[in-house]
Amino acid sequence: MERFVILTIVFAHLLTSLNASYYFIEKCYRDDDDIDECLKNSGNTLAAYLREPGGIPELGLEEIEPVYVDAIDIALGDTEDAYRATFTDIEAYGVSNISLARVRSDIDTYQFQLTYEIPRIKVRSSFKSSGVLLLIKASGSGDYWGEYENVRCKVYFKGLPYQKANDDRTYLSVEQVKMDFSVKDITMGVENDNNNRVIQAAMNLFINSNAQELLKEMKPALKEKFTVLLHNFMENLFSKIPFDEWVE
Secondary structure, three states: OHHHHHHHHHHHHHHHHHHHOOOOOOOEOOOOOOHHHHHHHHHHHHHHHHHOOOOEHHHOEOOOOOEEEEEEEEEEOOOOOEEEEEEEEEEEEOHHHOEEEEEEEEHHHOEEEEEEEEEEEEEEEEEEEEOEEOOEEOOEEEEEEEEEEEEEEEEEEEEEEEOOOOOOOOEEEEEEEEEEEEEEEEEEEEEEOOOOHHHHHHHHHHHHHOHHHHHHHHHHHHHHHHHHHHHHHHHHHHHHOOHHHHEO
């Protein structure tokens, strides 16, 4: 009897340890009528742990802010004097405040549509530019800053199930991912190294008066870069968490 009790305690401890290894998500069940709501809650649980000091070391995600992007190139127009700019060493703050607002899933085909919301993102970077921006000669370099409020991001991805060697659990690789985003309010500007305050003031006035139009022109380059970052993040996540820990 005593041996049975000991074995029961050990077995319970092992089960607890296994469950604790994925403490940063909530398991959902495919026969649950509210599985999309469950997946949303699980995603928000993950986001909450990512915001904690130290992040989630088990996933190699100990510091998620700032989000770093090496470089983004934009081109407004295709004429000889069209505006061109390269933004480098881009740092974004506030992304960790992301929340999952909606999930639509097809578990059988591993397809998911996600809607994310971020209250505010602050960005700083270096930039170099050339060409004309609305009759303003905008060649130069310096620092760029931006504040993006009420960011809404829609993501579609399709997973491909696979098994690792000597592991009978199901994992997902990201077969396809698409994303789009919108920003309700934008404030941004540049601090130019040439210290021409008149040109700098004119550029910043133009930028903030036409922020949504500029964002529209910049979107293709931004979406391309962000899609790669998102794909890499998901690949890391799903390679370390078996799919049957998400959905059973």
